[in-house]
Amino acid sequence: MNTSDTTITKARREFLAALDETQFSGEFLRQFLAQVESATPDLLNSYAADEMLAPIDAAQSSWNVDYYRRQKHCAGHNFSKERLEHLIAVREYFRQEGYKGFVPQAVGGGSSGVDKVSQVKRFDGTPSSYQPSSNLKKFVDEGDLLTIRTALRLELNNNRLGGQDLRNASAWTRGQVSALFEPNTEKNFARAIDPDQSHWLPEYYNNQTVYLKTNFSEERFLHLVEVREHLRQRGLEGFAPIATPIAPSPQLAPRSRSASSTADQAPSTPNQESRTARPELNPIFKIALVFGGALAAVVIYLSLVK
Incomplete structure (x- = not known):
């Protein structure tokens, strides 16, 4: 199994x-x-049902927790759009019927998912009190260098985080992973850092995020944090701080740098580093990143699939 296959398996x-x-x-x-289907069609299988894979049953009278678990197990072997949409439909039915473990808790109700989001960052600005996001810690604990770098890079897309948050994230991750950063170099797809703030526009920022993938140096990461802060202070769309969302919905999608505008601005490269389907630039994916958890992990894994 090659790296791409392993990444797809993890994303599923x-x-x-x-x-x-x-x-x-x-x-x-x-x-x-x-959006997953659009960004990475290879992630999905064609629907199949046989003696090992239970067929989908559209009758709600057959839907119970054991049925849901069987279908979820089958989806692990037949990751098809049909099975996944069916699982979502069964899940919605359980939520409407008030099944325990399927109904979201209200804000402030203890250990709800929304509660977890509000606790992603809690520190007073000193490195000793810094707590990494759940996703960053998850991938650092797993120990895969490429995934750790991607997780740290995607922290830049969380507009709930300020510059000091990101500097602390960089310092914490570097302390956990000695080989995190590469020496700063300039090459075809990693052009020089420009210290002239008059050139620090969204286009420059987007280009530098592409260069960071090619040359993951501490200098480039911290420079991106500085440019990002400059753009945030100017209140530019897509960079201004956002409030913690109460619940994920299409209306809450941050009006950020769109995939289409980024594609126009980012340099063209043979390895398609700036392709429009980059999951971290999609508003739906950005909400998943803010909320953390397994969906954010999917976004991170998809960003590794070339």
Whole structure:
């Protein structure tokens, strides 16, 4: 199994795990699945049913927790759009019927998914009190360098985080992973850092995010944080701080740098680093990143599939 196959397997597993995250509505999951299909068609299988894979049963009278678990198990072996949409439909039925473990808790109700989101960052600005986001810690704990770098890079897309948050994230991750950063170099797809702030425009920022993928140096990451802060202070669309969302829905999608505008601005490269389907630039994916959990893990894994 090659790296791409391993990444796809992990993304599938995380998406199935996300079905247990009650803060996401069925409609949001369907939109997320549609974006996944668009960004990475190879992630999905064709629907199949046989003696090992139970067929889908459209009759709600057959829908119970054991049926849901069987279908979820089958989806692990037949990761088809039909099975996933069916699982979402069964999940929605359980939510409407008030099944325990499927109904989201209200804000302030203890350990709800929304509660977890509000606790992603809690620190007073000193490195000793910094707590990494759940996703960053998850991938650092797993120990895969490429995934860790991607997770740290995607922290830049969370407009709830300020510059000091990101600097602390960089310092914390570097302390956990000695080989995190590469020496700063300039090459075809990693052009020089420009210290002239008059050139620090969204186009420059987007180009530098592409260069960071090619040359993951500490200097480039911290420079991106500085440019990002400059753009935030100017209040530019897509960079201004956002409030913590109450619940994920299409209306809450941050009006950020769109995939189409980014594609126009980012340099063309043979390895398609700036392709429009980059999951971290999609508004639905950005909500998943803010909320963390398994859906954010899917976004991170998809960003590794070339």
